[in-house]
Amino acid sequence: MSDDFDFDTRAVRAGTVRTGFNEHSEALFLTSSFVFASAAQAAARFSGEEPGFVYSRFGNPTVQIFEQRLASLEGAEDCLATASGMAAILAVCLATLKSGDHVICSANVFGATVQLFTNLERFGIETTFVRGANAAAWRSAVRPRTRLLFCETPSNPLMELVDLAALAALGRDSGALTVVDNCFCTPALQRPLEYGIDVVIHSATKYLDGQGRVLGGAVLGPRSFIRDALLPVLRTTGPSLSPFNAWVLLKGLETLALRLRAQSQTAARLAEWLEEQPAVERVYFTGLQSHPQWELARRQQAGAGAVVSFDLRPAAAEETLRARAWRLIDHTRLMSITANLGDTRTTITHPASTTHGRLTPEARARAGIGEGLIRVAVGLEAFEDLRRDLERALAA
Ligand SMILES: Cc1ncc(COP(=O)(O)O)c(C=O)c1O
Known part of the structure; x- marks a missing residue:
């Protein structure tokens, strides 16, 4: 679908391909393989001489509609879907890195991402973790074998930003591939490729689905990278997105911008209220003027997103910060105590003991995740109900 159409229009229509039945809603192709007219056609399809679907591990019409729609929204030449966000990150690593290579990653990223890069050490790939906001730290960490610069912006859960244009420039200067996890903003609020970033990855599990139903992921970027470097990896390693999940995610994309607009507005009101407590x-x-990178957020994001994190003040009494944070969480009645985010239902999490609980204490400290930190991913409930829920919990 042409880029002349607005984001909202592409979100409901881009990528659509109809079968001979002319269905209006996208068809769900629950099939593992596709049938050929002859052995010769099978051979031509397998070799790639003739275009067409072969096997759903590496191509399925429903998955392809999702890939094309998301590519249109991110402004990417091409996209491949994966079974989860972590599968997307791993696939990029497998497509890019070999033993002896070096990665730079912002320290304040999702806990499993830190672990994934740390585990690459077993394969002779070293990762340096830097403060995402510190451009000089990124630059001085570059080595001759640096192949990948990876970040989340805003980061999970501390909302640290990376200057996308500066990161893209460093990628060009160093010859390293720049990769941004665009989970928190989604293309509705931020399009990293427009700043010169090479590749965007998604945990579609979050806002792209938006209703906490399925796992999914995606890698977006130049056609040469997606088809020549990434597809061979996905084809042989198998972290494919199920067609059913792709269909669910397509429904999610249709309301992505609407949800993010509404959820961001409520999150902004809650953030302002929390600051006064x-x-x-x-x-x-990132929507608060007290955020140290507020100006940068205004430049590269069309909104602050819907996740609000906050640190509790230490208590005068004996109680540890962790106990205080858990007590607050346990006294909410409306919010769901769950590690997912991006749902229509507000979720509340204690990152230090959940999403970032498997990190070493040093890695957690490096990422800035304290024991009194609480993350709220704001959903579609009414602001006043959420405010009252937190008020009750804070009073407790
Ligand atoms: C920022 C971010 N990136 C990646 C992931 C991993 O995504 P998935 O759970 O779909 O593998 C998560 C999951 O919470 C996340 O928050």
């Missing part, structure tokens, strides 16, 4: 030491939200 005496028990709260600090609020992390």
Whole structure:
């Protein structure tokens, strides 16, 4: 679908291909393989001489509609879907790195991402973790064998930003592939490729689905990278997105911008309210003027997103910060205590003991995840109900 159409229009229509039945809603192709007219056609399809679907591990019409629609929204030449966000990150690593190579990653990223890069050491690939906001640290960490620069912006859960244009410039200067996890903003609020970033990855599990139903992921970037470097990896390693999940995600994309607009507005009101609460030491939200990178957020994001994190003040009494944070979480009644985010239902999490609980204490400290930190991923409930829920929990 042409880029002349607005984002909202492409979100409901881009990539659509109809079968001979002319269905209006996208068809769900629950099939593992595709039938050939002859042995010769099978051979031509397998070799790639003739275009067409072969086997759903590496191509399926429903998955392809999702890939094309997301590519249109991110402004990417091409896209391949994966079974999860982690599968997308791993696939990029497998397509890019070999023993002896070096990666630079912002320290404040999702816990499993830190672990994934740390585990690459077993394969002779070293990762340097830097403060995402510190451009000089990125630059001085570059080595001759640096092949990959990876970040989340805003980061999970501390909303640290990376200057996308500066990262893209460093990628060009160093010859390393720049990869951004665009999970928190989604293309509705931020399009890293427009800043010169090479590749975007998604955990589609979050806002792209938006209703907490399925796992999914995606890698987006130049056609040469997606088809020549990534597809051979996905074809042989198998972290494919199921057609059913792709169909669910397509429904999610249709309301992506609407949901993010509404959820971001409620999140902004909650962030402002939280900043005034005496028990709260600090609020992390890129829409607040107190955010140290507020100007950068305004430049590269069309909105702040819907995740608000905050640090509790230490108590005067004996109680540990962890106990205080858990007590607050346990006294909410409306919010769901769950590690997912991007759902229509608000979720509340204690990152230090859940999403970032498997990190070493040093890695957690490096990422800035304290014991009093709480992450709220704001859903579609009414602001006043959410505010009252937190008010009750803070009072407790
Ligand atoms: C920022 C970010 N990236 C990647 C992932 C991993 O995604 P998935 O759970 O789909 O593998 C998550 C999951 O929470 C995340 O928050």
